[in-house]
Amino acid sequence: MLTQMAEGVRSFWRDEEGLGTLEMILIIAVLIAVVLVFREEIVKVVKDLIGTAGDKSQEVFE
Template structure:
């Protein structure tokens, strides 16, 4: 009786089914947190890149 309980507890502890899903959820949560923390800086960088691309494309067509 006791060995079957211990055996099932060990099996439950070693069961890794669903672990990949948990890891993906944690990674997504961390990415969202980073984006929210650095939202303003990310916007500045993207706007600077777009402005630079616009200036370079204008030079090509002149």
């Protein structure tokens, strides 16, 4: 009985089915959490980049 349980635990430990899916879900969850925490800073950086790009494009056409 004990050997069957030990073999079951070893089999479960070696089983990697679905591991890639779990990793992807965890990565997505972490990315969403980071975006939610730093949302205001991300918006500010993007607005600054868009403003800089607009200013530089005006210099090219002048």
